[in-house]
Amino acid sequence: MFEFEKKKDLSGDANIFQTKGSTQEQILLSDIKNITLEYIKLEKLKNNFSQVILDNFNNLNFSEFIPYPKFSIKERFLKYKVRDCNINGLNIVSVDGSSVIKKFMNADFSFLKVIATKYHFYKNHDAKIQYYPDFRGFNNFSIRGNYLHQEDIAVEANTSMDMNFMELNLLNNLIKESSDIDFIIIDGSIIIMPINLLFSKDPDLSKKYDTLLKEYQKLYLNCQDNNITLIGSIKDTRTAALTNLLKDSIQLLKPYRNFLNDFLTIRYRQVADLFSDLDLFSRLLNISERSCIFNCKREIEKIRDEGNKKEIPNYFPLDFYAFYLKTAKYDMPCRIEFFVDENSLPQEASNKASLIASVLHPISSLNDHYGLPIPQIEAHRRAVFKPHELNLLFNNLKRNLNKNGIKLIEKRRDRRPF
16 A cells, blocks of 8 residues: 655654755666656556446445535536537537747737637538638737736736637627537636736736626627537646545445445545546546536636625626546546536536537547547647747847837846857
């Protein structure tokens, strides 16, 4: 059994830091071997935990807890089979953006780019593709200058909000122009993130955040009014939200279920802490399966409870859910998010999750090693900055500044003479 207790040094404190370095020979002959053995032990523990869950799959029935508002898992079992639907005739839009920040001693410049793709499927693997706002799918740029003294983290937060707003605004304008959109896929979360406490007192950032909230609200309402299903597709996430919910749910079931003693023998609470959701459900899900849905409205509640956004309607009458979808043999699941009206029953959310999974699976299973929806892949391919695009924009900016006697001074880390 892997040792979960913290190792102590002679002073009794946790020995968090390695006290001295190793030679290259020690790393090659000893340290790498030790780390490998430690990781193998962890993998055995993880595999045992996963197997216990699968062996007790039918016993892990959460039906009795679903009616309770604070119980976030809203389906009976941990996973469900996905049945592909016929996507012939569906119109699926995906949006993505990219940003690059050029930081100098005397100013910062942000270059942003956002593109939306619209797929009209007439067969499961064939589609007519359109791009917005530029028909070629390349030209939708923006440049922002920051001439004030700001910490790097504030510049990055500012750029992130600019990027986020551009994506939402493009979608809202596209919905105005198109009356036939069935699904929208956002590359990333569809849930509003609460403003960082470090920036909540910055009047400029706070005002920008208010504008961003309004654009989110506008998108939610547009999707509801036009019967569009809004989906967040998150490629890489380190969250352990569903794993922690599962751990707590086993705790609720355990006192009344003798057959769950299997979990006690493997010290399930400590082992569960080793997992992210992707790590756990990559072991539990087979291809064409999804996890149970779970409520993930927590971030919206944080915004409302902060109470410092009184000038805008910051309460959204929606319930946000997430699940994990396995579409490719050699890829991890993808986290999928969606919303329903807050008055909807859990069964309605479950039905919507099954519908979303049945649409996403056939357009995400074309590559055994990369299981994302093809509209999302194409939007990313078009939105990412090409080196020649960035060079063209930046060199032109620098040339115009130089003509007026202004020279941008690079940070020292970028202009070392050695």
